Amino acid sequence: MHQSFKPLTDAMIETLRSSVGDGPRVEISDKMQKGLRLRLGPRSATWSMVLEVDGKRTRHAVGDWPEVGAEEARRIARMVGQPQRGRAAPATVDALLADYAAVKAPTLRRERSTMNSLKDAISSIRNRHPATLSRRDIADIVARKAKFAPSHANRQLAYLKALFSWGVSQGLIDNNPAQGVGKPAREAARERTPTVDEIAAIWNASISRPHPYGPIVQMLILTACRRQEVAEMRWNEVRLPPDSATGEWTIPAARTKTGRSILIPLSAPAREILDEAKKYKSGELVFATYAGVSFQSWSKAKIALDRVINFNNGNVRDWTHHDFRRSFATYACDELNTPPEIVDRCLNHIGAGTSSTVARVYARGQLLQQRRLALEAWADAIMNAVEQQSGPLRQARETD
Template sequence: MRFTSQSVAALKAPTGKRYVLVFDEATPGFGVKVSEGGSRQWVVQYRDGAGKSRRTTLGRVEVMPLPKARDAARDLLARVRLGDDPRAEKTKAKTKPVETFGELVPRYIAHAEGRLRPRSIEAARQHLNGHFKGLHNKPVTEVKRADVASQLAAITKGSGPQAANRARAVLSAFFAWTVGEGIAEANPVSGSNRPAPAKARERVLSAPELVAVWKACEDDDFGRIVRLLILTGARREEVAAIAWSELDLPAALWALPGARSKNHRAHDVPLSQTALDILANVPHRAGRDLLFGLRANGFSGFSRCKARLDTRSSVTGWTLHDLRRTAATGMAELGVLPHVVEAVLNHVSGHKAGVAGIYNRASYAREKREALDLWAAHVMALIDAP
């Protein structure tokens, strides 16, 4: 039979037989072994240099997609024609020591750099070297689902279920990488229980809290970032890495490129006069396009600065992302229509989804400016109130 994902999934071992072998018509020698219990493995059958029939496995069907398995089979069969014996090589490879979890962490972090945001890379480093330090000496192929469950239970007990959820996501990404690299056959995090259901935050700062936070902001990079977050409803990373080249101050406009937005869509942010006043006080650093921080990716050190801001403002239990929700809620309470709030936040949903979103980008420019000007005026009225 000619293999397709559907035809392979439908295969079953005949009653009374431990397994059945079925081969692909499109790639002679490439097949699938289906056991009585339902497990499926990709196999390659060939003849070695002595003419003896050999069979070797490529991997489990649920882990290795058909196109990837077929390509691997063709590569292996090509090597056989050149005189290699993959089965002998596989046996030899089994005698090599398997890399430990801890040995692979630096390789994974190096792989993640350039693919993940700096903040995500740092979180991965902290979880893998901190929460999962107990796995470091264990061969990575010997980490089982029970080990994962035990580690997550310990994290839940020590740091809470939400921290355990985040650690679980990092561990799953790590093992997905090991599977992709051919180091491990399966991801032991798959199928493990989540420590807690994902919980959507609903924190919105009250008017007195917003005033306290604003007034506690100092005249430095972090203080300016926080105030711009309040005024624009933008995301933390977007403001932290804002560049002079993105700003058209005479036009009172910030053109956020798609490469820096979460949904990868370019986003025009109208700037209120209050936002322009803040930007006017940002010092220009010679040879540097970024407004804030000294690193290549913008401002860093949020945790330390946020802790000091909490102390000065006496407002706790909030995150910088809550300022985005506060701005959205505030605009809605001021009468801004929902689709305009979505446009301000650069949400691609509801009215902005699909082709309509492309055409509405320009038509919402006036509405977005009016909404952010209205919000800024409201914030300043709160700040200036006796």
């Protein structure tokens, strides 16, 4: 049932709500603000704004009464219905994300994962008008995510802040509802450092995993690079001289966390992985999936890998792909006596030792040979441990 009233007041709504009782829900129009509606039912009272967009009628949630009073509902409704100059204002959060993706996504370092995270974040508000959102809405979204993925909830909040901040900068929305929302989870720096024997157990288990995940894990171990850097490795970034058992890989600045390109010396085992990957070559990506895109199913693939590790009695607990970087740094410093500045450069960290122009040139040039020696010694240690473990594994399989 639809009714039209003179300008609604909170007192009037209280009276109307009591008169509804257990009867059917009614919808009331506010005569002061065109398009503003209040739906009254036995247990709820909800504001919405009805607009004509491209000849189609759309409804946008404004909030629940009494949390959103009559005056506040009119203020939000005016923002929703306000005509925009220049580019058409998005009628929904989904439309705002589409605009953002078209303009900003190509410039994001982790485009695919960022956009997937944003789509997940706005799933409950995708059809709402951006002007109707509050900090409470955003806080609720990241709080729900934090219950089972605390670290990702923090990343998701950062992505949402960037999305709405861009909308404000483009004049598409007036306010950033994520501004002022605090991180939902406290992140502590990981200290887990898998030993060489544990990494060897992971390597042996990865041998049974299909392309591209198995080889990706092995390349992560040997290069101590970040997982997305390896997953998005391209053939035009690697140099594999036919007269050499090793190679080099240049990661462009656009794909590194620090925004600085780095040349990675490739040991003989790393070169063998790339030579084997040529069998699956179908495009520019070295470790492309069968769909021709970069690998993304990290969680599911790791769960399957952990099952193999347990089956092999590997006894490796609480490890992540990123831990390999910490393991390399620990081994290089403690066992190889590699200077910290060499290790930092291997990991493409930005430190005081590489802050000046002269130091950066030195790091690109003279440090290359020292980094090559460190990574080759690391590869030798891993492969020796792999070989020591693979013998008993073969015997166990033959016995079975």
